[in-house]
Amino acid sequence: MMLGLITMLGLVEVGYLYWAKRDTQKVADLAALAGAQQLNACTSGNGNNTAATGNATTENGFTGQLSVNCGTWNPANGSSDHFAGTTGTPNAVKVVAQRSVLPIWGMAGKLPNVSAEAVASGLQPVAVFSIGSTLVDVSGKSPLGQLLTGIGLNIPEATLVGYNGLATATVTPSGLLNQLGVSVPANLDVGGVNQLLASSVQAHALIDVLNAVVNAAGQQQLLSANATLVNAVTAAVGTAPGKVTLGSSGSTSGLFAQITAPDSSVQTALNAQVNALQLISGAVGVATGQHALKGAVAVPNILGFSISSAFSVIEPPSIGIGGVGTSASTAQVRAFINVQFSTNNIPLLGTLVSSLAKTSISLNLPIAIDLVYAKATLNSLCTENSSPYHATFGVQSSVLKMCVGGISQSSAFSTAGSCDQIPAVSGAPLLNVTVAGATVASVVNPFVITGLPANGSGTLAAGESANIPSGGTPLDIGTTVTNVFNALTTALLNQTATSTPSSISTPLATDLWNNNAGAHTGLTPNLNQLSAALTQLSGTTTGLQSFLQNTGGQVGNILGSTLTLNVPGILTGTSNLLGGVVNLLGNVLTQTGCAAGFQNSCIAAIQTAMNGGTTSLPNSLVAVLGFVVQTLQGPLNQLGSQVLTPALRDILGIKLGVSTVSLQSLQCHGVQLVY
Template structure:
């Protein structure tokens, strides 16, 4: 019996291999596509790498930009030779600033306010496909902008009233009996002096976010607005060191040692400085307006911690709240400004603690006696402000071409700055120099009800200015203060003569001068001055009458005044007054021409005007100011409606701070010999300073400057 035939298996599976091959081909095509996409990604990354490196190389050598700012040789060599880039390059030199409206904040070329500081590189290349001709593949393009950071430095200053040097004859003698003046120990912790952290790293550890492109103004405001505890500052410093791999510094020992004396978490440290207060960092100066370089500056950890400790303790290395001496003198003292660390370019400043003493000498405070003097209308009131041992370091230049780079810092120090006058309670212990703009006249002496002295006295004694040049990591000291006694005595004499002229002169007794008239008087007198600064009255009168186009001086013209021109009478001893031109009267009061003998010697008031006799014994003490006041009074005699109003605003200079110029008998007797003795007194002070230093080892008024780091020619990607 025959079997039935079964269907062929081969026939039933016909076409199965085609499906398999189709799936295989789809997989292969997908894999090839992924390879192509990966290649595109690699090409993009390679172009971006070339653009980044080329931009940085160009920013480091901005001097190789061409005159049209369309190429930079260093950037092109880096891309084409060092990195063998086969594509096209667009290289532009210009200015990068976060305020520019473009997406990359870059502007090609240089203009006023936009200095050359950056290079932009656009790198593009075509992509060759691996398989076949695929013209749809895009051209790969990458862009980068690199900015050259302005040179900057980090430094601090430390003023010293007195330093003891044991390597002197006296020091060597004392060593024989067991006294070593150099045996001064300072608590130290291994490694702190050589450890560095960056402000950016410190702020990150403190949990204060900072945008890398933050402007320097916003950065200063951010620092000034943030206070942290001293404990947090130490912990954050330790955290930064740990992350950077530094393991040989144990800040826990320092924290534990300080914790025995201070409540670390209760003491606040202000990070930045502003116009009203000082902080850990002084106001940062960045010539390019960006804080990026300041964020990466190397700050010495030992300086940062010691400065932080001083600020946390309120900077009160010296504090006298209220000391009463026999009821006559009330004394207060304190440190005005804690030390700070300066970061930035030329113009950056670091301050050091300035001890301010306020002594209120007032006879009204004397028990019993003060009341009796008050009944007699007599009072001596001397509010004395004294600043001791202050120092300010200002970065004046950076020498990046030298090897190693160096920084030059100008140190302005003063052993003593004193003044007598009125100061508001809020300003008394502010960081503002109260002996300058904040000082006002005070009623210093009243005798039998007569206000004799209403004035102020300012003396900057034993001031010193020196410059010091250091490399990164170096510490240097200024030379000892040369004790310029002659300058100090001369300045004090000048101030006393000014006070004397204020007591004896009739000025202020009805003298009325508007601000505009006084400013006009100063403007014309300065314009007519001789080359040595003395007033030339005849030239001034010519300018008043006719003006000068070359000097931009308008003419005031001339007019008649009644009873304003003096002339001698009664045997030539006294003055009578006649009508005449305004400038005849001004000339007579200032030069003495046509004046009687006695008024010329003693000074007097004119009949029709309240003015002073500037060539008298008393008036000559303050000759320049006397001339200004008289001219202002004569200017106001013009009764034409709106005469002075036309000079309000532009073209009128503000009153200056000219030195007192006196030519009378008292000046010849008192100030003349002192001017001759000034060099001798200065030499005596210098000799005394050298003797104290070389024989006794007492070095007065030195300032230490420590340069922590210098950054030159650095470049960074900003886009």
Template structure:
């Protein structure tokens, strides 16, 4: 018999063997589970990798599509200012997209419109309307197939907006000056206090020399158009800067550069001229652009710029004609005048704003007059039913008058591959007479862009009529709803002058004339009397009582009529003595800078 120790040893050996067998029996199942887990991991990694490849594929496909949209928009914008307009721009954009690899299953949507951050503030800067069209929006789309999903595709699209602005510049004057050396020498010497003796050839060289505004800014040491318009220079500094620009460009004659040097040396005046217009004073340039930086490629004529600068430096303060128009003791007349206003230079874009105002315009006149007619202690007879006499302490009538006004507005531009077929269309309206009565009449003395107008009523007088319980009656000239003054214009229909983009040819200077003055010369201010009574309004306690106070209104108009007629007897001969050339507006085209397309969105 085996001992107890042997039995116990055998039992332990048997249990150990069973456990080992059980372990061996479980190993294949565990291996199968591990393989499944690894397979799932490998499949997930493969899916992620393939997805990443497709994402990269779509990214590069969309980037290529964006490049196609950018190039197509730029190509369309480049020709939107041409004769073909939107149709030509759309066709060019589609052809460009195809040429740059857009496949046959791709589509191109082209929208012509206007890019204008100032006019479209608060909304998208691009709108599919406006005048003139200056931008093209392109949306390019195409289906792009997945790399690892056979038969599946994803639609991709890219959009771009490109803008190209044509900038034209011109000057407007209401008198014609011939290029006579003696005449111009005398004028400049009188304005600058110099003793110049330049020949006609020098002035002809200046008349054909064009100065680019960006180059002028560089010569004056400023970095932008906004800074240029705020810059103040003397005539000598301006002449020196223009000579520098023309000398570096090698396009102006040596006589023109020499003439500018002589003018710069002879001019010793220290009066500073502001290069840009302000609301209170005339400057050398009237920029008609929401973004002045777009005028960098525009040009101005050296002779025009010099003459305007000399006249501004000579003094823009009005001439007081009070003693010349003395109507005492009937009335006191305060009169200020600007005679032979210098040419106005305008630089900007064609077309109109949404409210109908032209984007770029210039306004000038041979003579500008501001008159303030005052009657002191006038006695008015009002007829039956009213007191026989009404004492008026002061009757005040502010009048603004322009003789031979002219307005030029940039209506259209068109660019092509040749300068001879590129052009600017400028709407010009010469005038015989413009006159208005209003509270803002005197502000027209500094107007250099829009036709003359008085937009606020003028307070004529306040009177107290006995036996009426309405108290003080206020009488105004003009209307209060809508607010406006009394306006009178004598002018013919406008005409559109067309200027090509070739400098120095026959169409650079063009003039348009009114008819002869005829009877208008015999009653410039007196014409106001005919419509004065109908433009007067009386009010009391905030109520319109014009009908009730009709006798008062009629009496006031009757009192003013002989005064205005008497004023004509003094004013017309004075204008004739000044030698005013009435009714001629001359436009000088200073060049057209055709826009280069640039992506803006």
């Protein structure tokens, strides 16, 4: 019995030794965590950390030996604890605590000292956010229904019953990956994680991703609803959805944008809170890439123009996770419009229809339009001394960027980049003007009209959304589209004006004379016909002058620096022409040869009115340009108002120039024990 009692006392002594070891480890752990929470408390040379020391000695009453060091923790460091002292900016604190253990009974002699080590790393701040084009509110639309509308899918609301419960649910990327059976090694750096997520090996069927989301969110009752949703998506796009790539690379857009963060915060990014509905709509967008919203717009008959159109989502939206520099983008939608007509369809150059000197124009305009695209970039987060913590975003958006020429419908949707990255194809001249069978102006070179910028910045707290630029810059669709097509007309006009024409004054004057034969009445029929021809020339030139004078203010921001327009030079030419026409109109009675009935004298008088221009831009060419604008401006603007505007307003429901940024979650100053 005595031996048994002595053995029990010995076991108590040994148990006490292990308790002392555990208590010392607790002190080391808590001190390291306290130090990692306040890395700014590291002393000069990164030797000590006053927060860690204070926690051990004051809060926990530790009286043993304490060693505190600030340094860098990185899985790539070769030591067993992956910690290294550094003279740079520390991201971790290492604590070594050692103490003696006094024996309780003294029967086992002096007990050994106990020691414990702990390394705690300060987690880099990480944000989760998304950006979308502001949509016109659709009455009765569920949250998921509105998100899917943003990528061009109009799914019956009955299919979306039950998903409203996910509006406030969050899922971590790590939890999603676990549900999909994807293992992320603990020592993988940021580049490795991005490569892993973007790998085609990690692409999953849409139904598997949807099921993983609802399982991770604890909403298993939606598993059957997921199957119904996939069937509805298949019916909407006309083909089975593709696989969902989880990450993004330089050439592939996936569910998550590339993570931008220090290697030490990879695990923080993988444990960030992401809205479940955003994951579902994003997964659908990736799976239906270049199919969602794909289709054509019904095109009305506009004055005999031959017009075809199509549109498609060429890049899905993405969710941004990471630190400063991380970006997320909206779904990118592109339209393709092909405009063609020739003199076989409509009278050209106003109403000139003379059989003696034919003036004609042919138009072949393949146009790719990036309707709306926006990217939000995380500029700063977790500002000190702010409660709650905030994140600041910069938004760069482009509306209605237009690429004209060198494009086919198949090539227009072949790339997800900007429309100026579309592979070039050969084709007919964009614009060709002939007078009396001779080409006087031809536009061959493709050109780009830069998109309307709508840039800005904004600051949000977790759970907030805001239109950026602040308050939004909603652009009236009708006005915006009109300005864009005015820019198109101006660009065509400018390239025409830089051409060197043949002599066209004689056939043009003949055409004007013959076109006004209806005015050949009264006591001086020839002079009446001459006045009518000059009045038509004056009216067309005045219209050209008015159009050019308004162009600078209306479309200057649209044209940007990609086009150099010779508007002042053309305006000088219109002034010269108008001066000659007005002068002759005021002195028409002096044209005795014309009054006497000599037709050639009347035509020569019209030619006289077109004299005086420069050799590079003769007045006769200015007159042709006036008729070109008169012919093109109205139909092109109708193309915008009757084709593009309904597509933006009714199909996409987009308010131009307004981007909504949502900050889903924000993790600031987090810490974790890493050893």
